[in-house]
Amino acid sequence: MGSSLFSIGLTGLNAAQAGLVTTSHNISNAGTAGYSRQSTVQSTNPGLFTGAGFFGEGTKVDTIKRAYNGFLTNQVLSAETKLNEYDTYSTEISQIDNMLADPAVGLTPAVASFFEGVQEVAANPSSVPARQSMISTAQSLVARFQNLSQRLNDVRAGVESQIKDTVTSIGTYAKEIAELNHKIAVAQQAGSAQPANDLLDTRDQLIKELNQLTRVSTTTATDGSMSVFIGTGQPLVVGTNATTLAAQSSRSDPSRNDVNIITQSGAAITIPENLLGGGKLGGLLAMRSSSLDTAQNQLGLIAVGMSTTFNAQHLLGQDLNGNPGTNFFTPPTVGVQRFSDASTASPQVDFADVSKLSGDDYKLTFTNTTGGYSLTRISDGASVTAANIGLSITPAATSTVGDSFMILPTRNAAANIGVSISDTRMVAAAAPxxxxxxxxxxxxxxxxxxxxxxxxxxxxxxxxxxxxxxxxxxxxxxxxxxxxxxxxxxxxxxxxxxxxxxxxxxxxxxxxxxxxxxxxxxxxxxxxxxxxxxxxNAGGVSDSRNAVQLGNLQTTKTLLSANGSPSATFQSVYSQTVSAVGNKAREVKVNRDAQESLVNQATQAQQSVAGVNLDEEAANLIRYQQAYQAAGKVMNIASKLFDQVLALGQ
Incomplete structure (x- = not known):
C-alpha cells in the first residue's frame, strides 16, 4: 500500500509540475503575437482492483492543449482582411481626392482663367495684349492638365510598386507556411499525434499576417498540414508545396502589373483582378481599377472634349491676317495598345463624336481574317459599337482571329494636350x-x-x-x-x-x-x-464673333451625351469627377472605421478564449504550487509508512 501511495503521489507531483511548466510558458509568452494560451489536460489512471474494490492509481497528463477556437479565429481573419483592404484603399484614394479638390492645384481655376482670356479677346479682338493673355492662359491650362496627369501617374507608379512588393511578400509567406506544414507533420507524427502547439501558433500567425495582404481561406489535412487558398479559391499552399506568384507587366498594358501564377514550366497564368479581393493587395487592385483609372480617364475626357470642341470652333474663325483659323490645341489621339501576342496590324482609331465619349476603355478582338471585330467595354464586358461610343475604327485589311487590342480613348489625353498657336495674329477671333x-x-x-x-x-x-x-x-x-x-x-x-x-x-x-x-x-x-x-470678311480686325462663340464653350454642354444630346460642360464633368472621388474616399473611410470596430470586437472575442490572462495565470501558479506541495507531502507520508514497515522486521 505504501508503494501504491508513493506512486500516486508521484503522479500528482508530475501533474503539478506539468501545470507549473505550462503556466510559466503562458506567462512568458503573454506578449508574443499569435500565441494561444496552453493548458494541461489530465485524466485518472485506471484503478487497481482488490477484494475490497478499486483503489485509485493517481493521475496522468494526456496532452497540452492550446486554447483555439476556429470559428472565432476565422471571424478575426475575415474582419482583418477587409479592414486592410479599406485602409489601403483609403490611403491611396486620399492622394487623388486631395489633389483634385485642391482649389490651388485643381483644374477649375485654370479653366476659368483660360476662358477669362478668351472673353478678353472677345471684348478687344484687335488688342495684341489680350490675344497674348489668351495664349498664356491656354499654356497655363495645358500645364495644369499635364501636372495633374503626371501626379496621377506618380500615384499609379506607387500603386504598381506596392502591388509588386505585396505579391513578393505573399510568395514569401507561402514558402514559410509550406515549411511549417512539413515541420508540424513530422513533429506530430513523431510525438504520438500530440499537437505541436507552438508550431501551430507560429503557422497561425503567418496566416494572420498573410491574410492582411490578401484574403485567405484554409483547410487542414489529417497529418496536420494546412492548405491555404487566396481570393476566391486559388491554391497558394497545398501541403508542403507553395505556389509561385509574380507581379508582371500586363499583356495589354505594360504600365500595369498583373498577378500571375508561375507554373513549373515557367508559364504565367494571370489571376483576374476581381478574384483577388481583401487585404492590401485587394485594396490596391480595387483602387487602381475603380478610382485611379476612372479619375485619369475623366481628366483625359475633359482634355479631349476641350481641345476638340475648341479646335472645331477656332477652325470656323478668321485670324488677323485674314486666313482661316487653325487648330488652337494639339489635336488629341486615341491610345491603342496591342496584347503582347497580337500579330495583326493595329487598327486606326479616331474620335468621331466627343460628346459620346464616356471615359471608358475598350477591348477590340478580331473575329475573322478580313478585319471583322467585336468591341467590348472593359468595365462591365458589355458589347458596344464604335459609333455609339464616339469613335471611328478602321481595322486592318487582313487580321488574325483572336488578336486583341486595348483602346484607351482618354487615358493619356491630359498628358499629351498642348497649345499649337504661339503667334497672336493666328488667334481666329473673327468670323469669315x-x-x-x-x-x-x-x-x-x-x-x-x-x-x-x-x-x-x-x-x-x-x-x-x-x-x-x-x-x-x-x-x-x-x-x-x-x-x-x-x-x-x-x-x-x-x-x-x-x-x-x-x-x-x-x-x-x-x-x-x-x-x-x-x-x-x-x-x-x-x-x-x-x-x-x-x-x-475683308475687314475682320475688330470682329469678335468667333471669339464670342469660343467663350460660349465654357457654359455649353458638349460632353456626356444623354438621350442623344450632350449633357455636361467641361466644368461640370470635372466637378462630377471631384465629387465621385470625394464620395468614394468618404465611403471607404467610413467603411474602414466601421470595419475597425468589427475587428476589435472579433479580436476581443477570440482573445477571451485564446489570450493569456496574467491574473488567471498567477492564480494557476499558486494552485499548481499547492498541488505540488500536497503531492510532495503524500510522497513524504508514503516514505514514512514504508520506513515503519521495514522497522517491523527488525
Missing part, C-alpha cells in the same frame, strides 16, 4: 463671313451678323469684291447659291428645308435662314429690290 444691307435699300429691314457652323461651302458666298447678294421682291427672298439647300424658319414656325436649287423663300420679319453652314436673321419692313450681301 460678313453681312451688310445695300446702301440703296428703301425699306427698314436689317440682316444680323452671320454665324458660321461650317467652312466647307464658303466659296459659294463669292469674294470680297463680289459677294453673294440676296434680293427681296414681291414677298420673297432670292439669290441663294444654286448648289446649296436652304433652311428657313419663320419667327413663330418650324424649320423648313428646301432642296437645291432654291429660287426663293417667302419673307417674314424675324425669320432665320441657314445656307452653306452660314446662318443669319432678317427682320424689318422690306421694299422691292431691297438687297443684302453675304461675303468674305
Amino acid at each position: 463671313i460678313a453681312s451688310a444691307a445695300t446702301s440703296g435699300n428703301l425699306g427698314t429691314a436689317s440682316i444680323s451678323a452671320p454665324v458660321v457652323s461650317s467652312t466647307t461651302d464658303l466659296a459659294s458666298f463669292g469674294t470680297a469684291a463680289a459677294p453673294l447678294k440676296l434680293t427681296y421682291s414681291s414677298g420673297n427672298i432670292s439669290g441663294f447659291p444654286a448648289t446649296l439647300p436652304v433652311t428657313y424658319t419663320p419667327l413663330s414656325g418650324s424649320p423648313i428645308t428646301l432642296a437645291a436649287p432654291v429660287a426663293s423663300v417667302p419673307y417674314s420679319s424675324g425669320m432665320s435662314i441657314a445656307v452653306g453652314g452660314v446662318s443669319f436673321t432678317l427682320s424689318g419692313a422690306m421694299q422691292d429690290q431691297d438687297s443684302f450681301t453675304l461675303g468674305p
